Amino acid sequence: xxxxxxxxxxxxxxxxxxxxxxxxxxxxxxxxxxxxxxxxxxxxxxxxxxxxxxxxxxxxxxxxxxxxxxxxxxxxxxxxxxxxxxxxxxxxxxxxxxxxxxxxxxxxxxxxxxxxxxxxxxxxxxxxxxxxxxxxxxxxxx
Numbered sequence: 001x002x003x004x005x006x007x008x009x010x011x012x013x014x015x016x017x018x019x020x021x022x023x024x025x026x027x028x029x030x031x032x033x034x035x036x037x038x039x040x041x042x043x044x045x046x047x048x049x050x051x052x053x054x055x056x057x058x059x060x061x062x063x064x065x066x067x068x069x070x071x072x073x074x075x076x077x078x079x080x081x082x083x084x085x086x087x088x089x090x091x092x093x094x095x096x097x098x099x100x101x102x103x104x105x106x107x108x109x110x111x112x113x114x115x116x117x118x119x120x121x122x123x124x125x126x127x128x129x130x131x132x133x134x135x136x137x138x139x140x141x142x
Contacts, residue, residue, distance in 0.1 A: 061123035
């Protein structure tokens, strides 16, 4: 299987410094800062990158599961929201909300939700995030 990479550089102290993050060999580059992570400042942050990774992994996993069961989807649109909270005095990813809408012919809502739960449990990013106390799933057909 493949090995993927990302890199980051931070300059300065925590509250006054700034950094850059690169995904892969430059497919995405962005700035991040204390403000973009812990407030509402401009730039990205690790939690947004985790959300994007989780949403994309989940969408692929669910599409695969649906196709394996004879329900190749027209589309699977997923949004992940990563909640950074102060837990016992430390910033912590405390919750993740996965919201998925599928355009899939020949499947009912219950069957779609069942496959979405399988994808949530089995996608590699979900498994990597197993230490997050709560990962909620809202799955529906379009």
